[in-house]
Amino acid sequence: MNAALLSLFAPLAGGLLLVLWRPARAGLALGVALVSLLAAAAALHQVADGTRQWLEVGGWAPPLAIRLQLTPLSALLLLFTAGLHLLVAVYAARRPHAIGGADFWPLACLLHAALAALWLSADLFNLYVTLELLGLAAVALVALAGEKAQRPALDYLLLSLAGSLAYLLGVAILYGRYGVLDLFLLGEQATADAPTRLALLLMTLGLMLKGALWPLHLWLPAAHSSAPAAVSALLSALVVKGPLYILWLLWTRLAPTELAVQAGPLLAGAGALALLAGGWAALRTPLLKSLVAYSTVAQLGYALLALGLAMHWQEPRLEAALWLFVVAHGLAKVSMFLAAGELQHTLGGKRVVTLKGASQTLPVTMFTFVTAGVSLIGLPPSGGFLAKWLLLQPLLERPQHWGWALAVVLGTLMSAAYVFRVVAHGFDRARPQPPQVRPDRFGQWLTLLPALLVFGLALIGERMLPWLEGVSR
Amino acid sequence: MAEGLFDLVLAGLLLMLAGGALYGRSLYTSILLFVTFGLVLALVWARLGAVDLALAEAAIGAGLTGALLFAALARQGRAPEGEFDLACRRRGLAAAAVLLPVLWLMLSSLAPLAERDSPLPELALAALPHSGVEHPVTAVLLNYRAWDTLLELAVLLLALLGARQLGSGRLDTARPWPQLRAWNAHLAPLLVLVGGFLLWRGSSAPGGAFQAGALLAAGVVSLRLAHLLPPLRWSFWPLRLLVLLGLALFLAVAAAGAWLGQGWLSYPAGWAKPLILAIEVAATLSIAASLSLLVVGERREPAP
Incomplete structure (x- = not known):
């Protein structure tokens, strides 16, 4: 547990130090992310065999105080968060255009700390506080982009607060009903009565709003596409996963089974529609970053579909698919947003059509975009493919589930279409850009790294899939 | 009897002040009403026996939020008044259409919760000697x-x-x-x-x-x-x-x-x-x- 605490402590203390200490911020932030990464790796090593560790904060027993839990899944998410933060920090230190302002460094560190606190928490009210931290850090990061981002940032703030309030109201109702706030104690006591239903409904709606799950996703495209490139990468890859994690905790750990079985199809249906609606919007939008942002909406649909069906059928394989989606999407989306930022910065246009000839002027970046896109589509042998394979297996086993499989296939076709829309422009040699653009070599290859890691997931897939199925139980 | 009447007046005043703050003629009066709302709310908390909350509400909810709102108003340019009114009314109707059913739903399912007791207050009091305060x-x-x-x-x-x-x-x-x-x-x-x-x-x-x-x-x-x-x-x-x-x-x-x-x-x-x-x-x-x-x-x- 101490390793996990170090992984949380490092970014929190680092964030404070970065507020105070102005010079050489990038180096300090890199060091913080590295320490956090190593600590998270140690934490994962401790619990890799499926054990679960508890920490009673302050030494008080659970109903009175807060418990933190370290499960293999939360250790994996800690590692994932720290790794992506390190990567984005390296990129941001190299490419100052991608961060918007010097306040990026403390804010990114605090965002990292908020996520780490969220993965470790096992207390409903504490989760609310981490959600608030996460939301405020994300809004401040969006606002870094300057005047044009103020409107989306304000919308994001207001909707995020509305989501938090709905969640908090749900927490208050549960507290009124059961008198405890600890997630697992609640899980033992919960019965399917009217207050519990109402609380779960409110919390689910609030979390869906905060996590931009369809149909409450309308703030996401504007906020994610107007933020600086490094911020968009963090927001899409990590921030929206926080509420998703809480949603998963709620429905698999707290909610009575009969309620979860009832609510599953609703969430799965929202996920299926997210696939189609997000994909369609990504196909139609004229702007490059907006396309990538809508693709986040669509990809979150897979996760929601997996969650809903896992609840409905009580199927652990689907929970493993959910977390594999989260990891694969996070890695691919970091690459894609950084590549989009690089393309936009070098070619000087926001629209998809300005990419004409990009395969000649920025071959590596274009390659990155395509590699990440291949994982988003789910072509083998990427991590996206593994996740989709895991999702499809239980769907194909029985003919009455084929409708869901059809939605997944349609979503895949849509994502292929929007990725190829960008690729087609990139390889269009009709009007090549003037060749005097000077791409930054290191930055380009760095953006490729997470996309390659997604493909690396396939190499360890054989061992990872059974492990994931085990740990998400 | 007199206390009940006082509580009733407080609750009525709270609602009136809230309405006034939402539909105030100008932002300035709205903020003034909002600050008053905060003070009355502090009184309500005090009546409910939550003195900590009353203090926090008076200091932060009424005092500092009011100051923040005034500071925001001073930093802002002049808002277009006419449009504001119209948009405000339509938004109010939409909010009422959403919130009233929600309120109904909540009241019907939350009423039984009032009688339940949580084990936490007793635990908190029992652990108090070891807490240092x-x-x-x-x-x-x-x-x-x-x-x-x-x-x-x-x-x-x-x-x-x-x-x-x-x-x-x-x-x-x-x-x-x-x-x-x-x-x-x-x-x-x-x-x-x-x-x-x-x-x-x-x-x-x-x-x-x-x-x-x-x-x-x-x-x-x-x-x-x-x-x-x-x-x-x-x-x-x-x-x-x-x-x-x-x-x-x-x-x-x-x-x-x-x-x-x-x-x-x-x-x-x-x-x-x-x-x-x-x-x-x-x-x-x-x-x-x-x-x-x-x-x-x-x-x-x-x-x-």
């Missing part, structure tokens, strides 16, 4: 659930960092009124005294860091408006240190506990009271600095 609310905030409070301080810091990103809007204060300057000379020491009292009292009775910090911030704001203080600049590092002090000390105690002692945020035996007090003092200063920076801080930094 005598007031249960302070024990919950700084001992049992100290991790929440630590993160809340980070929330305040993030709010400050976030507000900084919006930049530009300048707060031009008029030449201070001579009377304001004269009064401030007496008011400021008094506020420090009351703030310190609230802080100290927090260990045994309602009060604590947030309320005391808000009072201190009110003193700083009024001194700044009277031009008795220099502009508060973010680039001045001791000020940033002050903002971070509470969170940093809290975090240091937590980490020291995990490294050397029994665990994350566990106070060693016998040290609970002094540590809690030290954290509360640091947090009060930080809260005061953050809140005053939010209201009267200079947004624009001089070019380096």
Whole structure:
């Protein structure tokens, strides 16, 4: 547990130090992310065999105080968060255009700390506080982009607060009903009565709003596409996963089974529609970053579909698919947003059509975009493919589930279409850009790294899939 | 009977003030009504027996939020009045259409909850002798659930960092009124005294860091408006240190506990009271600095 605490402590203390200490911020932030990464790796090593560790904060027993839990899944998410933060920090230190302002460094560190606190928490009210931290850090990061981002940032703030309030109201109702706030104690006591239903409904709606799950996703495209490139990468890859994690905790750990079985199809249906609606919007939008942002909406649909069906059928394989989606999407989306930022910065246009000839002027970046896109589509042998394979297996086993499989296939076709829309422009040699653009070599290859890691997931897939199925139980 | 009547009047007044704040003719009157709303709400909390909440509501909900709203109004240009009214009415109808059914739903399913008792208050009282303080609310905030409070301080810091990103809007204060300057000379020491009292009292009775910090911030704001203080600049590092002090000390105690002692945020035996007090003092200063920076801080930094 101490390793996990170090992984949380490092970014929190680092964030404070970065507020105070102005010079050489990038180096300090890199060091913080590295320490956090190593600590998270140690934490994962401790619990890799499926054990679960508890920490009673302050030494008080659970109903009175807060418990933190370290499960293999939360250790994996800690590692994932720290790794992506390190990567984005390296990129941001190299490419100052991608961060918007010097306040990026403390804010990114605090965002990292908020996520780490969220993965470790096992207390409903504490989760609310981490959600608030996460939301405020994300809004401040969006606002870094300057005047044009103020409107989306304000919308994001207001909707995020509305989501938090709905969640908090749900927490208050549960507290009124059961008198405890600890997630697992609640899980033992919960019965399917009217207050519990109402609380779960409110919390689910609030979390869906905060996590931009369809149909409450309308703030996401504007906020994610107007933020600086490094911020968009963090927001899409990590921030929206926080509420998703809480949603998963709620429905698999707290909610009575009969309620979860009832609510599953609703969430799965929202996920299926997210696939189609997000994909369609990504196909139609004229702007490059907006396309990538809508693709986040669509990809979150897979996760929601997996969650809903896992609840409905009580199927652990689907929970493993959910977390594999989260990891694969996070890695691919970091690459894609950084590549989009690089393309936009070098070619000087926001629209998809300005990419004409990009395969000649920025071959590596274009390659990155395509590699990440291949994982988003789910072509083998990427991590996206593994996740989709895991999702499809239980769907194909029985003919009455084929409708869901059809939605997944349609979503895949849509994502292929929007990725190829960008690729087609990139390889269009009709009007090549003037060749005097000077791409930054290191930055380009760095953006490729997470996309390659997604493909690396396939190499360890054989061992990872059974492990994931085990740990998400 | 008389008490029931008083409560009824309070509740009615609260609703009327809320309506007035939402549908006020100008933003200025709306803010005034909102501040009054906060004060009446503080009375309501006091009637419900939640004195801590009443203090917090009066200091933060009414006082500081009001000051923040006025500061925002002063920083903003003139809003187009006519359009505002129309949009406001339509939005109000939409909100009513959503909220009334929700309210109905909630009331019907929440009514039975009023009779239920939580085991937590008894547990909190039973553990009180080991918590280092005598007031249960302070024990919950700084001992049992100290991790929440630590993160809340980070929330305040993030709010400050976030507000900084919006930049530009300048707060031009008029030449201070001579009377304001004269009064401030007496008011400021008094506020420090009351703030310190609230802080100290927090260990045994309602009060604590947030309320005391808000009072201190009110003193700083009024001194700044009277031009008795220099502009508060973010680039001045001791000020940033002050903002971070509470969170940093809290975090240091937590980490020291995990490294050397029994665990994350566990106070060693016998040290609970002094540590809690030290954290509360640091947090009060930080809260005061953050809140005053939010209201009267200079947004624009001089070019380096």
